[in-house]
Amino acid sequence: MPYDFSATLWLHVGEAAWYFVTLPEHLADEIEYLTAGNRRGFGSVRVEVTIGATTWRTSIFPDTNAKSYLLPVKKAVRTSENISDGDVVSVTLAVLDT
Secondary structure, three states: OEEEEEEEEEEOOOOOOOEEEEOOHHHHHHHHHHOOOOOOHHHOEEEEEEEOOEEEEEEEEEEOOOOEEEEEOOHHHHHHHOOOOOOEEEEEEEEOOO
């Protein structure tokens, strides 16, 4: 079942320039419930994601500080969709491992 939401793209402060979208907390709670006992390393969940015209497969990762999951957005997606830090993006996300 795909989920549609909008969220802000943000840059992780650290050694590497990783960009993320934080899933809405209610969506993270549902994904956590649906994938209980079926998560991968570090609690990650495999997903298929669409932003704009770009679709790719990746994993989302739990973040205890945000009480949610983080979706990494790779450079190829940011470039093709012309998005950058602080932009609000529309996301369609489907869990692959249920």
